[in-house]
Amino acid sequence: MQKIRHDLRLSETVSPFGVGAIVDIRGESLIAPDTSWWDRRTAPEIHCDRLVDQLIQPGRPRPVLRQAPAHAGVAGQDTASLPYWRFPAWRFCERCLKLSKLTTIEKGHFKNRCSCGGALVPMRYVAVCKTGSHIQDIPWFMWAHRGYDKGVSDEVRVCRSYKELRFVRANSRGEGLASLRVVCDGCGRSRSLADLMGEGALHRDGIRCDGRQPWEPAESVSSACEADLTAVQRGATGNYIAERVSALDIPEEKSRSEEVSDQVRAHDYFARLVDDNGGPKSEMIAGWIAEELGVTPEDVLAVVLADSNERGDTGVRRLKDGEWAAFVKKTESGKDTELSDFVVDGWLVNSSTRGPEDLTSLLVGGGQVHRVREVRALRGFRRHDPGAAFISADLGQDPRRRPVFPSIELFGEGIFLQFDEFALRAWEQLPDVRARAQVLIDRRDRLDWARSRLDTPEPRLIALHTIAHLLIRRLAFASGYSSAALQERIYASTERSEGMAGILVYTAAGDAQGTLGGLVRLGGPEALIPLLVAALDDADVCSNDPVCIESDRQGAFQLNLSACHGCALVSETSCEFGNRLLDRQLVLGGSEVTGLLAGVLPAIRGGLQSL
Structure with missing residues (x-):
């Protein structure tokens, strides 16, 4: 074993140089082994129960989140470190050109030199x-x-x-x-x-x-x-396709639909409803339960259907349910006086909120996220193809040992926006909107890897996802952060009775105890609404138009419609879906599509012309 003194940022041990990744260090090509090789005594544990719950493996003990060992200042001789494996073993000498996988040992230490004195270069x-x-x-x-x-x-x-x-x-x-x-x-x-x-x-x-x-x-x-x-x-991008999962450390809240589901399951008649299994008595029993709980029979039957089909939500979706409920509560609560890792000053849209009516009528409110803690973990990776076999970050064979997942905790700030559920549902029912989204739904369903890793591209998800990208691009000019430093989190689903419709744009740093406030100061309605208008104006004309706006097959696996690098794409590290499921037409409208915010820019421009 040879100690190579080289520093990585803590966040790099999760991505891009996590388990299974190749990293070039000082002329050496190394690969990171799985966490069963880690010295657990030097890797501190990170606590986030919400994230751990999503990493539990069948037949294995409850996993542990651990951060790579760190040091401050100049590393000492006995500083804790991570193991890396030399790969590829075959190298050639840059002087005599000999090709071999032999390693020179000098005075008990490995030496990356040929016997002729030339440096050995990895193949x-x-x-x-x-x-x-x-x-x-x-x-x-x-x-x-x-x-x-x-x-x-x-x-x-x-x-x-x-x-x-x-x-x-x-x-x-x-x-x-x-x-x-x-x-x-x-x-x-x-x-x-x-x-x-x-x-x-x-x-x-x-x-x-x-x-x-x-x-x-x-x-x-x-x-x-x-x-x-x-x-x-050796350095090809497809050699390493990391699969990460993250959770915001927030007070666990239950959405209204989850509360209703718990009440329905606890009702005395629920067992009889399940036993009837959709028989002639189902509607009658569902009506009894609904009348007592003050809900609709459809809500009751939906709970039974979900249980009978074992429609397990993805881990990310379960995480987002709790986050969404917490953000909605903060939005309604106004100024936050709590001292915690989740501090949000909420605001609601009202008659005094200035901005285009076509925009403000779609917004419920938002929040200035002063502080938020995020925990990211590396589940594992794939190689060559997104549909290839999944390799866990912990390949240990002992079934009694708790699996370890490389993790990092980050602290930051952000901007939250909540959209009006009723307005979105009315827009989603338009035939042209549904037909446009169906194009991406069909393409996603034809790809095995996409069905398991990408959310169903409902109209609201595509529109809100695109708005988040446009906002990130505009914030890069106004917030002081680069677009690559900003992250998105999309809350968009119609599967719950109350639905989810919102976006979070945030930044977080893994080697600092906070950020500089550049996003928070733009999170109030007086600054954020003009920024949204400016973002829409930026996207109205793309440098690749008319090709871009008229296209319906762009991006990797053609999972974008009217969206390209000139208008809507951001850094892939900033996007939840790897720059997929985007479409400007569902936001700004097109010749045959009604955009969610299609009336904003014409209303403003019309007002300017009348001055």
Whole structure:
């Protein structure tokens, strides 16, 4: 084991250099092993019960959230650290060009130097499993002596010159991969890296998936992986697709629909209603329960249907239910005098609120979030494809040991906006609006990974999500924070009887006890409503129009409609859905679509022209 003194920000240990990620440090290429390799004595525990509840694994004890060890100032010799595994093991010398996976040891320490004195450079290409999310070294000696061309003679096949490989560039062969070659001085075999590319290239050379991660021992593999390998560049984005989950540390509140559901389940007649299972007595029994509880029979039957279908909400949705209820309560309460990690000064829209009526009529109120604590955890990762197998952040085999998930706590500020539920429901019922949203719903449903990782793109979700992006882009000019420093949280659902319709834009820092107040000062109605108008004005004309506004298939997997980098996209780290499920037309309107805020800009411009 070699100690390489290098500092990472605490947030980087969750993303982008968390478990399973490759990081380049001082000429070395390293990969982070899972948390079963961590020294738990040096990794402090982070407490957030709401988040832990969403990370519980079947058959495993309750998990633990732990933060990577940290230090202040210059690191000492005995400073706690995280383990990283050297990957890829194959390297070449920048001076003599020798290719090997041997490591020089000098005075008991590993040395990243060749025997000739040249620095060892990690190989550029590695092999990734297409569906199993495994990654491994390309066995360069084996690969160099395989192939189906005329160069594979008997002398090549039996070559054992393991120390005679060189990685060279042949300028006479042009540019690109064709000019990069692995040469064996023992048998004279030479093969171009262009042979790595192409469907099934490694499979034809007899190179199979090891079925494990680089830090896992070979004996840990219980069954062979039959998936094909593909050669990819070491730093390619698709090599690591992290799956994170976050929760705001707020007082747990129950929404009205959750309270009704609890009351229905506790009623004496509920068991009889379940036993009838939709039979002829169901409506009658539901009516009895509804009359006593002061709700509708439809509300009662919805609870039974949810239980019978076992329609388990995603963890993120359950987290958002409690957050939404807490924000709504704060919005109605006015100035917050509590001393906690969740401080929000709420305000409501009333007759004195200045702004375009087409905008204020859609708003209920908002909140200036002075302080909020967020906890983020890394659940695991995938490789190569969003639909590949999921790899947990803790691969420990002991079923009695509590799983550990890398986490970070952040403190920050933000702006909350609550939209009027009745106005949104009326807008969502318009046939043109429903037809527009159905385009994204159909595309999302055709993708297996999208169905499990992306919320159903209802009209309100698409519109509120797009508004959040437009607001983030405008706040980058007014708040003092870059757009990459801002995060969004979208509260949009029609599955509850009272619904959810709101957005939170916030910033949080993991290595500070707060932020500078740039968002809070813009969170009042006198500043926020003009900012919203300015954001709509920015998005009214895109530099890619008319192509952008007339498009209905943009972005990754065509999961955006009228939205591009010129108008609505932000940093992917700021977006809950990876810059997907966006559409300007559902906000601003189009030739055949009624936008949620379509009347705002024409009303303002008309007023200016009349002055």
